[in-house]
Amino acid sequence: MTTLESYNHVSPDSGHPTILHPNFNSRIKDWVPPDDLRKEVDPPKDRALFADPAKKLLFSAAKVTDLTESIGTLLEDVQLSQLSEVQLDELALLVSERGVVYFRGQDLTTDSQVKLFEHFGILDKHPAQKEVRHVTIKGSTADYRRDSVYTPWPQAGWHADTSFEINPPSYSMLRMEEHPEVGGDTAWVSQYGLFDALSPTYQKLFENLHAVHTSRLQYDTILDLWGVGPNRPPIDTHHPAVITHPVTGLKAWNVNEGFVTGFAELKKQESDKLLEFSNFHIHSADDHLVRWKWRVGDVAMWDNRAVLHRVIPGKYKAGSRRGVRTTVFGSKPRLDPESESREQREKRLAGEEQKDNKESTLHA
Numbered sequence: 243m244t245t246l247e248s249y250n251h252v253s254p255d256s257g258h259p260t261i262l263h264p265n266f267n268s269r270i271k272d273w274v275p276p277d278d279l280r281k282e283v284d285p286p287k288d289r290a291l292f293a294d295p296a297k298k299l300l301f302s303a304a305k306v307t308d309l310t311e312s313i314g315t316l317l318e319d320v321q322l323s324q325l326s327e328v329q330l331d332e333l334a335l336l337v338s339e340r341g342v343v344y345f346r347g348q349d350l351t352t353d354s355q356v357k358l359f360e361h362f363g364i365l366d367k368h369p370a371q372k373e374v375r376h377v378t379i380k381g382s383t384a385d386y387r388r389d390s391v392y393t394p395w396p397q398a399g400w401h402a403d404t405s406f407e408i409n410p411p412s413y414s415m416l417r418m419e420e421h422p423e424v425g426g427d428t429a430w431v432s433q434y435g436l437f438d439a440l441s442p443t444y445q446k447l448f449e450n451l452h453a454v455h456t457s458r459l460q461y462d463t464i465l466d467l468w469g470v471g472p473n474r475p476p477i478d479t480h481h482p483a484v485i486t487h488p489v490t491g492l493k494a495w496n497v498n499e500g501f502v503t504g505f506a507e508l509k510k511q512e513s514d515k516l517l518e519f520s521n522f523h524i525h526s527a528d529d530h531l532v533r534w535k536w537r538v539g540d541v542a543m544w545d546n547r548a549v550l551h552r553v554i555p556g557k558y559k560a561g562s563r564r565g566v567r568t569t570v571f572g573s574k575p576r577l578d579p580e581s582e583s584r585e586q587r588e589k590r591l592a593g594e595e596q597k598d599n600k601e602s603t604l605h606a
């Protein structure tokens with residue numbers, strides 16, 4: 243047992259092996275990332291915390307349609323480029339509550355999108371792309387089921403953007419510049435909903451766990467498949483498997499298919515089985531899902547602390563889908579065991595309302 247070479251390549255943080263691909267691929271073995279790992283940062287106060295809870299100025303400027311009960315709101319008859327800073331704060335609050343907010347036919351350019359998004363915090367730089375202030379997003383036309391035989395990173399998997407970072411992103415915005423007529427939809431699923439959908443016993447189980455979020459699989463796969471070097475070394479970060487959302491104060495399930503490889507407190511088989519359940523749990527949550535059919539000029543803004551997302555792979559012409567994404571850093575994820583879930587809050591507020599009604603009837 244002690245002769246296994248893999249024991250010499252164990253991440254001190256995750257306790258998992260660091261060699262995921264055999265070293266046959268010199269592109270993986272020899273790549274030296276030019277940048278260092280990020281240090282923990284203390285991002286500026288979330289703009290949503292400055293917002294009027296009723297969002298009066300934003301709602302008076304737009305037609306508001308909730309797309310499903312659990313997740314997703316469409317704002318129509320409004321241009322993001324015309325919103326005031328107060329309205330942008332209200333938008334951040336709406337996004338953290340509804341998970342994702344959509345706009346049709348926007349007049350933003352890459353420069354004005356970057357400028358607008360700076361309002362929400364410090365802009366993130368993706369480890370795999372060179373543009374400092376935005377990321378170019380393409381589609382997925384690969385046969386991801388077959389690719390998974392050869393590479394351990396689920397390329398088309400559900401994820402929160404770069405959730406392996408010490409400071410994972412809070413808000414992301416994607417603006418579509420080129421898009422096929424059909425195909426290339428993106429789907430989002432609510433992490434508030436995913437937590438509520440668990441039984442109380444499983445809720446407790448996850449609350450006692452840390453998920454191992456790693457960029458290693460993505461790092462190796464990017465080098466193996468694309469030959470493009472990630473800018474930063476791979477990282478494994480342990481984040482609470484249930485977090486308390488820093489704006490809404492609600493519990494959100496913090497496990498995803500794309501970057502989570504296991505649970506730090508569990509033994510291998512326990513961890514693998516729970517991960518298998520976790521991926522099933524995400525894929526079966528169509529009561530907490532919204533799917534968006536893009537048109538050129540559409541914008542989606544989502545909160546990576548409240549939703550997972552995934553582009554639906556398709557057979558459209560490669561290169562016919564291109565979007566520009568901007569992202570800002572969030573705070574380090576934390577769980578407050580005393581916080582409530584969305585369903586618990588709804589029940590509490592409904593109970594309080596009933597009590598108020600009863601009292602006002604008695605006094606009438």
Ligand SMILES: [Fe+2]
Nearest residue numbers: 401402403551
């Ligand atoms: Fe993403």
